[in-house]
Amino acid sequence: MTEVPSRSTTRVLVIGGSIAGMLAAAAVKDHVDSVDVIEAHELPEGPEPRTGVPQAVHIHLLHAGGAEAIDSLLPGSIDQLLAAGANRVPMTTNMVIHSPEGWYRRWRRGTHYLISASRDLTDFVVREQVLKDRRVAVHTHTKVLELLGDRRNVTGVRVLTADGEESLLSADLVIDASGRATRTPQWLTRLGITGLAEKRIDSGLVYASRVYRAPGPTRDWPMVGVQADPSLPRPGNAGGLLPIEGDRWHVSLMGAPGGQPTRDAAAFEAFARTLRHPVLADLLAHAEPLTDVSVTHSTANRRHFYERLAHWPRGLVALGDSVAVFNPVYGQGISVAAQGALALRDLLSGGLTPDLGRRAQRAIARPVNTAWTLAVGQDVHFPTTTGAAPNLADRLLHRYVSRLSRTATGSFHAATALTDVLALQAPPTSLVRPGVLLAALLGPRRPPLDGPQFTPAERRLLDGPNGAGDSPGQPERTDSGGRDRSTPGPCRRPPV
Structure with missing residues (x-):
């Protein structure tokens, strides 16, 4: 076993070359002399699948709160994503969403946005931006075995390299961004730190995903989604379609126990037709499948409450999925990791202080x-969920949010309030501000829609020769005053 000698320079070790690990490196690189990313696998050179990320085959998005955090950490990254084919989707202007309370309107004035791209492309753009900095080095095929130090101070890690050699790497700060497979809870126990609280809430949802060649250009194509309704006497199922680079549609279907999708390619579109509305199945009838169906059962919400521990060692921070993972149906993981990394960067402006780790865990929380x-507040109401059951407060809150969601189908003000929170740009408590409470009390200003809103240009794309009509362009549906700008209409052949 070799040991790195003591140093006079400052060094950070990041466990994991995930997107959270790269964002962690971006957060600290301007405040220390060197950053070493320790990755157990190989990292691809381009926008290709990365080993150890099975969830990458399912739809991913960046909420506005996450996109802005990434662009603050790595200026120009979002522009680079868009230049590579990612889509900037205005919310709710370019969203066709069927909620349990009805169809959301496509308001002409979008107040927020999301970035839609494949996970491989997002990973690559972030990784490329980070590794341009000479202060950041990556050590692949290297596994972290344990933390060095004691309950007061973490001083580095012990690693095993691909050639079987063990080494002790010293550091001023160790950041665990190893993801779902994190071993920090076990490592803390070895250091003598106990009492870590953990929660796991699992709706039993299964994901099945496939990539399609869209029937035309996907620039400005809307996000399409059918949400599950926990009040229905049937297994909760849902689905989403995102436009991604290369004029492709990335489609994920989800189902709870008793109604789960499978890997059977022949059953994929048939399952889409079992959702609360067949809009996804009707769209896929115009598209060409490019991949097999990929399935995952790893959709539980799990959280380690590091910020609640009575003792936290100096020199350690946990970030991203190492802290919490969420049901992927809500598309929160990357955005939350980015916001956590941004909080860490802001704290580092005061230097590597003795209490940095504890303050960082509270900020990341x-x-x-x-x-x-948001995730647990929805999942807890499905009858298949394990790990928690709704109490009286949960049921009252759920009734209020459902009323606000119904109001949002015909109220720009209510829709904007919900979008503030869903975009991770406002806390859930903002939904009980007086103006939002009043909007919920008054209810929707417009009558409910009887089907999905598609612009004439979008319908022409689907109706064109061989499904190759005009580019959909920028939709103008309903302005913030509630005036309809175009008539909602279904897909054609077959009708929705």
Whole structure:
């Protein structure tokens, strides 16, 4: 075993070359002399699948709160993503969403946005931006075995390299961004730190995903989604379609126990037709499948409450999925990791202080709290969920949010309030501001829609020769005053 000698320079070790690990490196690189990313696998050179990320085959998006955090950490990254074919989707202007309370309107004035791209492309753009900095080095095929130090101070890690050699690497700060497979809880126990609280809430949802060649250009194509309704006497199922680079549609279907999708390619579109509305199945009838169906059962919400520990060692921070993972149907993971990394960077402006680790865990917990409240607040109401059951407060809150969601189908003000929170740009408590409460009390200003809103240009794309009509362009549906700008219409052949 070799040991790195003591140093006079400052060094950070990041466990994991995931997107959270790269964002962690971006957060600290301007405040220390060197950053070493320790990755157990190989990292691809381009926008290709990365080993150890099975969830990459399912739809991913960046909420506005996450996209802005990434662009603050790595200026120009979002422009680079868009230049590579990612889509900037205005919310709710370019969203065709069927909620349990009805169809959301496509308001002409979008107040927020999301970035839609494949996970491989997002990973690559972030990784490329980070590794341009000479202060950041990556050590692949290297496994972290344990933390060095004691309950007061973490001083580095012990690693095993591909050639079987063990080494002790010293550091001023160790950041665990190893993801779902994190071993920090076990490592803390070895250091003598106990009492870590953990929650796991699992709706039993299964994901099945496939990539399609769209029937025309996907620039400005809307996000399409059918949400599950926990009040229905049937297994909760849902689905989403995102436009991604290369004029492709990335489609994920989800189902709870008793109604789960499978890997059977022949059954994929048939399952889409079992959702609460067949809009996804009707769209896929115009598209060409490019991949097999990929399935995952790893959709539980799980959280380690590091910020609650009575003792936290100096020199250690946990970030991203190492802290919390969420049901992927809500698309929160990357955005929460980015906001956590941004919080860490802001704290580092005061230097590597003795209490940095504890303050960082509390700061990282804030965006986690928002995402956790949104995910668990929905999942807990499905009858198949294990790990928690709704109490009286949960049921009252769910009734209020459902009323606000119904109001949002015909109220620009209510829709904007919900979008503030869903985009991870406002806390859930903002939904009980007086103006939002009043909007919920008054209800929707417009009558409910009887089907999905598609612009004439979008319908022409689907109706064109061989499904190759005009580019859909920028939709203009309903302005913030509630005036309809175009008539909602279904897909054609077959009708929705």
